[in-house]
Amino acid sequence: MDHFAIKNGVMHAEDVPLPRIAEEVGTPVYVYSRATLERHARVFREALDDVPDKLIAFAVKANPNLSVLKVLQRQGYGADVVSVGEMRRALAAGMAPENIVFSGVGKTRAELIAALEAGIGQFNIESEEEGVELAEVAREMGKEARCTLRINPDVDAGTHDKISTGKADNKFGVPISEAGQIFGKLAGEQGVNLRGVAVHIGSQLADLAPLENAFTKLGELVAALRGAGHTITHVDLGGGLGVPYKQGEELPSPAEYGKMVARLTQDWGVKLIFEPGRVIAGNAGVLLTRVVRVKRGIKDPFVIVDAAMNDLARPALYGAYHDFTAVEPSGADMTANIVGPICETGDTFAMGRLCDKLVAGDLAVFRTAGAYGATMASSYNSRGFVAEVLVDGDKFAVVADRIDASSIMDAERVPEWLD
Numbered sequence: 001m002d003h004f005a006i007k008n009g010v011m012h013a014e015d016v017p018l019p020r021i022a023e024e025v026g027t028p029v030y031v032y033s034r035a036t037l038e039r040h041a042r043v044f045r046e047a048l049d050d051v052p053d054k055l056i057a058f059a060v061k062a063n064p065n066l067s068v069l070k071v072l073q074r075q076g077y078g079a080d081v082v083s084v085g086e087m088r089r090a091l092a093a094g095m096a097p098e099n100i101v102f103s104g105v106g107k108t109r110a111e112l113i114a115a116l117e118a119g120i121g122q123f124n125i126e127s128e129e130e131g132v133e134l135a136e137v138a139r140e141m142g143k144e145a146r147c148t149l150r151i152n153p154d155v156d157a158g159t160h161d162k163i164s165t166g167k168a169d170n171k172f173g174v175p176i177s178e179a180g181q182i183f184g185k186l187a188g189e190q191g192v193n194l195r196g197v198a199v200h201i202g203s204q205l206a207d208l209a210p211l212e213n214a215f216t217k218l219g220e221l222v223a224a225l226r227g228a229g230h231t232i233t234h235v236d237l238g239g240g241l242g243v244p245y246k247q248g249e250e251l252p253s254p255a256e257y258g259k260m261v262a263r264l265t266q267d268w269g270v271k272l273i274f275e276p277g278r279v280i281a282g283n284a285g286v287l288l289t290r291v292v293r294v295k296r297g298i299k300d301p302f303v304i305v306d307a308a309m310n311d312l313a314r315p316a317l318y319g320a321y322h323d324f325t326a327v328e329p330s331g332a333d334m335t336a337n338i339v340g341p342i343c344e345t346g347d348t349f350a351m352g353r354l355c356d357k358l359v360a361g362d363l364a365v366f367r368t369a370g371a372y373g374a375t376m377a378s379s380y381n382s383r384g385f386v387a388e389v390l391v392d393g394d395k396f397a398v399v400a401d402r403i404d405a406s407s408i409m410d411a412e413r414v415p416e417w418l419d
């Protein structure tokens with residue numbers, strides 16, 4: 001069921017007509033559907049029904065909005081975080097510290113201390129150097145850090161290069177060829193309780209085969225580590241499942257993913273940790289925007305909208321496709337270049353796109369914007385930060401205020417000696 005559907009000629013988010021949100025909150029604005037978030041959380045959890053012992057830790061980087069995290073916390077989700085900022089959000093949303101997993105290649109000493117103080121459930125160590133430092137910090141604090149070692153399995157995830165994380169030359173994890181030796185060294189360090197391994201090979205995966213390949217390698221490693229006398233109780237399988245960005249696009253379903261995971265891991269005898277991000281939040285949000293002007297072009301017209309690459313960076317950063325549709329479609333269509341107002345040619349959402357016919361003042365949405373949308377926003381061109389709204393049935397709330405350019409300017413100072 002699509003919670004962003006046209007009813008009586010007008011697109012709604014659940015039961016709220018989008019023009020109402022545009023009028024009350026302004027544009028551009030991200031709009032999330034609570035019902036979609038809950039449905040995705042349920043579907044992903046149910047897909048893993050055959051995995052007896054598990055933690056599903058939402059990848060906060062995909063959508064760190066506090067209300068979104070709260071919805072997922074109420075669904076029993078924990079959090080995968082990559083900074084203390086994300087950790088504080090997960091805690092503020094009521095997620096239990098033991099259900100928080102800390103990933104990331106560059107955790108600072110201050111972050112390691114803060115996470116140990118908070119008593120988080122698991123550190124995914126990304127290098128021998130990090131493991132040694134974490135052990136030292138934990139010893140100084142009289143604590144023990146529960147850890148897994150992140151493995152780089154050297155698998156091509158078949159996704160965009162910039163969001164691929166499991167190839168040998170990517171910065172993430174330790175090479176699988178050195179994993180046994182590094183594991184042995186870190187397992188002997190006081191201050192860390194190294195109890196498993198982790199893997200995450202990339203995002204927006206359109207095929208289960210690379211995941212299956214990586215998990216198979218991980219299973220072999222678990223057996224080898226046990227053979228060497230190590231106790232392995234936890235395995236973190238990361239996230240990465242892709243979502244359809246185009247209507248009709250077919251991607252592996254959570255159910256197919258769950259079946260593959262259950263089949264591969266049934267004899268592992270460990271607690272499995274999952275870190276889904278996009279598959280939970282991606283299709284639970286749209287970016288609502290208004291057409292500023294339609295400008296004549298040499299070939300196709302430019303539909304200039306009030307959202308820009310600073311609000312939704314994915315098209316500029318990865319050439320990513322986002323469906324773009326009118327909020328009140330007339331039935332007519334046009335071929336247009338969809339662009340934002342920023343002074344960069346890269347501020348282009350689509351070129352030569354067949355879309356609903358639009359004129360100045362019309363509302364439209366970029367779909368599948370609930371993951372890696374608002375969280376990747378910047379204030380480039382002094383445009384401020386976009387607002388976020390959560391819809392629940394026929395009500396909605398602003399869950400992140402728009403931060404306008406003047407508030408950002410307020411945080412700046414001109415030193416006396418420049419006056």
Ligand SMILES: Cc1ncc(COP(=O)(O)O)c(C=O)c1O
Nearest residue numbers: 059200203239240275276277278
């Ligand atoms: C370590 C880690 N876990 C989980 C995720 C979430 O990935 P996705 O949003 O593709 O599920 C990412 C992002 O790719 C990640 O780097």
Ligand SMILES: N[C@@H](CCCC[NH3+])C(=O)O
Nearest residue numbers: 061163203204314371372
């Ligand atoms: N930011 C990326 C995903 C990165 C995943 C982080 N490990 C995107 O928008 O597709």
